[in-house]
Amino acid sequence: MKRRELLATSAAALGLAATLGSTARAQSPLRVGFIYLGPPGDFGWTYAHDQARLTAQEHFGDTVETFFVENVPEGPDSERIMTQMALSGADMIFATSFGYGPSVNAVAQRFPDVAFEHATGYLQEAPNVSLYNSRFYQGRAVIGHIAGRMTETNKVGYIASFPIPEVIRGINAAYIHAKKANPDVEFSIVWVYSWFDPAQEAAAAEALIEQGCDIMMQHTDSTAPLTVAQDAGVLGFGQASDMTQFAPDAHLTAIIDNWAPYYMHRIQEKLDGTWEAGNVWQGLPEGEVEFAPFSDKIPADVQEETNALIESMRNREYHPFTGPLNRQDGTPWLAEGETADDGTLLGMNFYVEGISGEIPS
Template sequence: MKRRALLSGAALALGLAGAAHADDPTKVGFVYVGPVGDYGWTATHDAARLEVEEHFGDAVETSYVESVAEGADAERVMTQMALQGHDLIFATSFGFGPDANNVAAQFPDVKFEHATGYQQDHENLSLYNARFYEGRAVIGHIAGHMTETNTIGYIASYPIPEVIHGINSAYIHAREVNPDVRFRVIWLFSWFDPSQEADAANALIEQGADVLMQHTDSSAPISIAQDAGIYAFGQASDMSEFGPDAHLTAILDIWAPYYIERVQAVMDGTWEPQDIWHGFAEGMVELSPLNDAIPEDVRASAMELREAIASGEYHPFTGPLNRQDGTPIVGEGEVISDADLLAMDYYVEGITAELPD
């Protein structure tokens, strides 16, 4: 009885939202996989949420739920948001895909935006993603120059295509400037676990790594690198505060322009489902200021690489490229397709580590 009353109330609210659009603020909800204070992935989304608020002022009302587990919990949170009359919901983790699609099916009037996913079953669901591998190409280039032990440690989260092609992109560009470079990879099977990330950083250092990269969200490896006197790259946000000497640069995720554009589209009634993948060129991926420890010539060549990628002149996955087992991926001068990148489940030739199943 209570639930029915709630549902009809929500339905009424949704109906009213359509009619009284001009007066009511547009309600925008954000679902986060980690805490807003993670100083990494979730922090970047929340920073963008605040920019949305600042941009639209009273015309929008935003809300968020943090540390939402992927799965049933996410579905519950999104259903709740839809019932509360949100017009637009951003689901900001890969693993929210099935849940966002399920909820989208139940609330055709609510718009959904799913980050870094691939599943798009409904007319009211958009996909958006950033080409992080472009940034990883540049940090790979810098790492190849900076390493003295020729060993680079990589703290990875889950073996999904985005993480795998990130490792490949960094490796290809490190090897380009340093043929002897070797990657050591640890898979944590978690996006956020500071103590395990710290332990992993220590284990990699013990194996001779003097430059660390990470595809996990906490800043713990930066602190460890600082203490050990080696280098590291930040993830998602500028993490230089945790290790001013260690932090060479960070790949930044800039979501605000996209979020503002999409909220505007909902206000104007022009929102259409789409599937975008933006990089340096559109400003969704950026690098934080380079550390002074990077020599002038490396700095220049890194920026050159960044410009070439941004202008579309160069693609980080340009052939000839082979898989780890030697089978060719793309031939001389050819460029890998987006579809192949998004399905990448293998290391490129030269990486000695093995992918977990």
């Protein structure tokens, strides 16, 4: 649904709500709104959320009506759009980016009957705000291992978006496992300060390759870095969805965000009237983190090790942040055998020992 339509319907909904109250809603399908940071065609973050929305829509059929607004900037705009959604009769709103946090909480306080689901956030200031996140760091650990085993120059390039805990956690998880697989590995990290800027991401990839990196990792959403990798004859990993078609030779695998199980579960609860605000952090075991098929470029023994690593995390035997681990400055963080608690991981603002460079403030 486009914003203009929303405006029109919101006016109508206001009138409806005033005269008919909540009885009007009970007969109509459950209206579930999604706000997206980028376009659904980014083949990255937003694409993954939209795929899950489509899966849920198909699953519920006529009992649920989903709609979305794309390209919503983080900040006041998102507050306006969520307000419009709530006014136009949305029963549930999925806000699918970290930066929507303050707006989600502000709008939620004004619409106590609407269920708000905020992805990757940490603010919960209203009883109807739920948080959900994925343990992408498990996926990062896996691709980190592959990168460590497969780099020939021992330099891995990492295109990072914003210095927030989610991104720093990913860098740390990837680095720890690359280092385990290859003690000589080094990470070069470039911050592009955008989730989605194809030209900038391409330039960053070029710069990293120029510095001798032969494997690209990215925490940005476009396929541009992989296209550059393909041209330069180096390797890389897709982000959020299978990006093989954009770089058939360079693409090793991709961390796939599978939000569908969670979305269907929560929408079902809302339909049943059992929805309650929660705070969940699912990952490999729940099927929320998946991988694109491995490329033939990955040797059989590496594939085997990687599958074993995935399996050990899937059955919860292994935690990617297991001590002994030190912080970048050398101070101890986790003792032998100790695993990181979720609180530290969610607020992670430091590199682990061995990564060079500083986190921009």
